[in-house]
Amino acid sequence: MTGRSPATPGGTGSRAASAPGPEARRHAPATARNRAAIAEALQDWLPGKGSLLELASGTGEHALYLSARLPNIDWLPSEPDPDLRRSIEAYRLSDGGANLSAPLAVDVTAADWRLPETALPLTAMVCINMIHIAPWAAAEGLFAGAARYLAPGGGLFLYGPFKRGGAHTAPSNAAFDESLRARDPAWGVRDLEAVSDLARRAGLAPPLIREMPANNLSLWFARDADPKDGQ
Numbered sequence: 001m002t003g004r005s006p007a008t009p010g011g012t013g014s015r016a017a018s019a020p021g022p023e024a025r026r027h028a029p030a031t032a033r034n035r036a037a038i039a040e041a042l043q044d045w046l047p048g049k050g051s052l053l054e055l056a057s058g059t060g061e062h063a064l065y066l067s068a069r070l071p072n073i074d075w076l077p078s079e080p081d082p083d084l085r086r087s088i089e090a091y092r093l094s095d096g097g098a099n100l101s102a103p104l105a106v107d108v109t110a111a112d113w114r115l116p117e118t119a120l121p122l123t124a125m126v127c128i129n130m131i132h133i134a135p136w137a138a139a140e141g142l143f144a145g146a147a148r149y150l151a152p153g154g155g156l157f158l159y160g161p162f163k164r165g166g167a168h169t170a171p172s173n174a175a176f177d178e179s180l181r182a183r184d185p186a187w188g189v190r191d192l193e194a195v196s197d198l199a200r201r202a203g204l205a206p207p208l209i210r211e212m213p214a215n216n217l218s219l220w221f222a223r224d225a226d227p228k229d230g231q
């Protein structure tokens with residue numbers, strides 16, 4: 001799949017009529033702090049080429065930065081929020097490389113993500129800082145999507161804070177968890193073991209684990225070349 005396809009962001013409207021200008025770009029400060037370490041982990045773990053779907057792309061700053069460092073990967077950002085899709089598209093139009101596609105409108109809890117046939121099966125999926133800032137159903141939907149769309153030999157990359165053995169790994173993560181639950185009781189820092197169990201049931205291997213700055217983890221859940229059904 002080619003990044004400069006005429007696909008419209010979110011599949012709505014004509015691109016010429018709705019192309020966002022630079023003022024649509026949003027900024028999430030954390031992306032500048034974590035992107036270099038995330039790029040290193042991806043460079044170590046991703047297959048050398050193929051199509052990659054990023055879920056919950058947010059502002060699009062990760063998509064812009066990471067796709068530039070992985071030029072042989074066709075990077076498809078996605079985001080359910082239309083304003084954020086405009087931000088992603090604005091970054092892509094101003095600075096994106098040939099391997100960065102227009103954003104798709106994917107809600108991971110949907111039964112059908114309506115992905116372009118040209119991108120399937122996916123070589124990889126990437127999801128950064130989402131499953132703790134969404135109900136548990138989003139984690140379930142993410143892994144259900146991995147089971148549906150990932151190619152054998154591919155994998156799912158997850159980044160964020162996690163509990164291990166039922167305990168927080170740092171006081172700052174415990175405080176963050178409390179603040180998340182105060183905003184929405186359905187949110188919260190997830191247990192690595194519970195997430196790994198979802199992965200197992202989706203036919204993915206136990207994760208490779210890398211400790212990251214600020215008490216976060218990067219996880220790589222590989223889909224074996226000869227996948228088992230995981231049940």
Ligand SMILES: C[S@@+](CC[C@H](N)C(=O)[O-])C[C@H]1O[C@@H](n2cnc3c(N)ncnc32)[C@H](O)[C@@H]1O
Nearest residue numbers: 028056057058081107108109128129130134138
């Ligand atoms: C904290 S932001 C992280 C954005 C970006 N990945 C980053 O690290 O800057 C959480 C994102 O999850 C997205 N999100 C929440 N629920 C979702 C769902 N069900 N499916 C897909 N994305 C979702 C939100 O729209 C938001 O962009």
